[in-house]
Amino acid sequence: MSSPLGSDDYREGALARLEDARRLRDQERWVGAIYMAGRAVETLLRSLLWLNRCEQEVGHDLRRLLRRAQSLGLLGEDETRLRVHINEVAILWQNNLRFMGDNRFARVLKETRRDKRVGGRPVLGDALKANANYLLELCEEIVDRGEVVWKRYRRRSKES
Numbered sequence: 001m002s003s004p005l006g007s008d009d010y011r012e013g014a015l016a017r018l019e020d021a022r023r024l025r026d027q028e029r030w031v032g033a034i035y036m037a038g039r040a041v042e043t044l045l046r047s048l049l050w051l052n053r054c055e056q057e058v059g060h061d062l063r064r065l066l067r068r069a070q071s072l073g074l075l076g077e078d079e080t081r082l083r084v085h086i087n088e089v090a091i092l093w094q095n096n097l098r099f100m101g102d103n104r105f106a107r108v109l110k111e112t113r114r115d116k117r118v119g120g121r122p123v124l125g126d127a128l129k130a131n132a133n134y135l136l137e138l139c140e141e142i143v144d145r146g147e148v149v150w151k152r153y154r155r156r157s158k159e160s
Contacts (some may be wrong), residue, residue, distance in 0.1 A: 062090040
C-alpha cells in the first residue's frame with residue numbers, strides 16, 4: 001500500500017491537471033477541459049490544506065475547501081480576487097462533470113444562463129467554448145496565485 005498523499009503531491013497534481021485542461025482545450029474537448037481545470041483548483045486547495053494539517057478533506061466543494069483554507073490562516077482576507085474566481089468556477093464545476101457529455105453540459109449552461117453571457121460578456125458563437133476558455137483562464141489565475149501562497153508557506157516551514 002502506498003503512503004498517503006501530502007502537500008507536495010497535491011501541488012504537483014494541481015499543476016498536472018491544469019496542463020491536462022490546456023491540452024483538452026487545445027483539442028476542443030470543452031467539457032473535459034472545464035472538468036480538469038476545476039480539478040486543478042480543487043487539488044491546489046488541498047495542497048494548501050496539507051501544508052498545515054495532515055487530514056483528508058472529504059468532498060469536492062471548492063467553496064468549502066476555500067473556507068477551510070481561510071479558517072486555517074492559509075489565505076488572508078486580502079485574497080478577494082481568489083475568492084471571487086473560485087466562486088465563479090464553482091457555479092459550473094462539479095465533480096460529476098466528468099460523466100457529462102456536451103449535450104448535457106449545454107443544458108446546464110442554458111439553465112444557468114451561461115449560454116448567453118459569461119464573465120460579464122455576451123457569448124458570441126459556441127457557448128461551450130466560451131465557458132471553457134473563460135473558466136480555464138480563471139483556474140490558471142487561481143492555481144498561479146495558490147502556487148505563490150504554497151511556496152511562501154513551504155519556505156516558512158523549512159526556515160522554522
